[in-house]
C-alpha cells in the first residue's frame with residue numbers, strides 16, 4: 587500500500603488557461619478519480635492559483651486572529667448562519683472530552699459589510715475565493731464523466747457558490763501554540779478526527795505540519811505541507827454522489843513537534859453544490875441513510891452542523 591498521498595500535476599487545467607478544453611479535463615479526471623478512490627486526498631501542483639494571494643490571505647488571518655477577543659466575538663457565527671468567527675472549543679468534531687485548540691473565521695458571504703471592513707484584508711479573501719471557485723469548477727468538470735453527469739449539469743448544480751442557497755465557504759484557521767504544561771484541559775488536539783461535509787475541500791497549509799489522514803488500512807499518514815501545492819479532498823456529499831466509490835477520508839490535525847511554541851495557520855475552502863441539489867438516495871453502496879426518501883445537500887449540511895456546533 588502506498589505510503590504517501592499522490593501529487594498530481596493539474597497544469598493542463600491551470601487557471602492560466604482561459605479554456606482548457608475537453609481532452610484536458612478528461613486526462614486530469616482520470617488521475618483525480620484514481621486518487622479519490624484510494625485516498626480521497628491528493629496534492630495539486632500547477633493549479634495556477636496566485637501564491638501572492640494565498641500569502642496575503644494568510645496575513646489577513648494573522649491580523650484577524652490577533653485582534654482582542656471582544657472584537658472577534660462581534661463576528662460570531664451561528665449554527666444555521668454559517669458566516670463568522672468560532673472561538674476555541676466551539677466546534678466539536680471528535681469528542682466533547684477533547685478540546686480542539688483552534689479558532690476559525692468562516693467566510694460564507696463575500697459582501698464587504700460581512701468581512702473585516704478594510705480593503706487590504708478583504709481584497710485577498712475575495713480574490714482567493716474567486717480563484718478557488720474557478721479551480722473547483724474545473725475539477726468538478728474533470729470528475730463529471732466518471733460520475734455520469736454532463737459537465738454543464740455539474741456546473742449548474744454549483745452555480746451559486748458564495749451566494750444565496752449554497753453552503754460553500756472559505757475558512758481561515760488558526761491553531762495557537764499549545765501550552766501543555768499549564769493547560770487545564772485533560773486532552774487537547776488541534777482538530778479532531780472528522781470527514782468534511784461538502785463536495786470538495788481545497789486546503790492551503792502554511793509551513794507547519796500536523797495534518798494527518800487515515801489510510802484504508804486504518805493507519806494515520808502525515809500530509810506535510812508541500813510549497814505551492816493545494817491539498818484537495820472528498821467530502822461526504824461527493825462520496826454519496828459517487829455511490830461510495832470516492833472516499834470522504836477521515837482526517838485530523840495533531841500538534842506537530844513545534845506546536846508548543848508556534849501557531850499554525852491554514853485556509854480551507856469547502857465547495858458545496860446548491861442547497862436544493864438532490865444527493866440521495868443512491869444505490870446500496872453509497873452511504874445514504876434516507877431509506878428511500880430524497881435528501882438534499884441542505885438536509886445533509888444542516889444535520890452535520892447541528893451535530894458539531896454548540897449554539
Ligand SMILES: O=C(O)CCC(=O)C(=O)O
Pocket residue numbers: 757759777782789791797837838839852853854
Ligand atoms: O487545518 C487543516 O490542515 C485541516 C482543517 C480541516 O480539516 C477542516 O477544517 O475541515
Ligand SMILES: [Fe+2]
Pocket residue numbers: 780781782837
Ligand atoms: Fe476537514
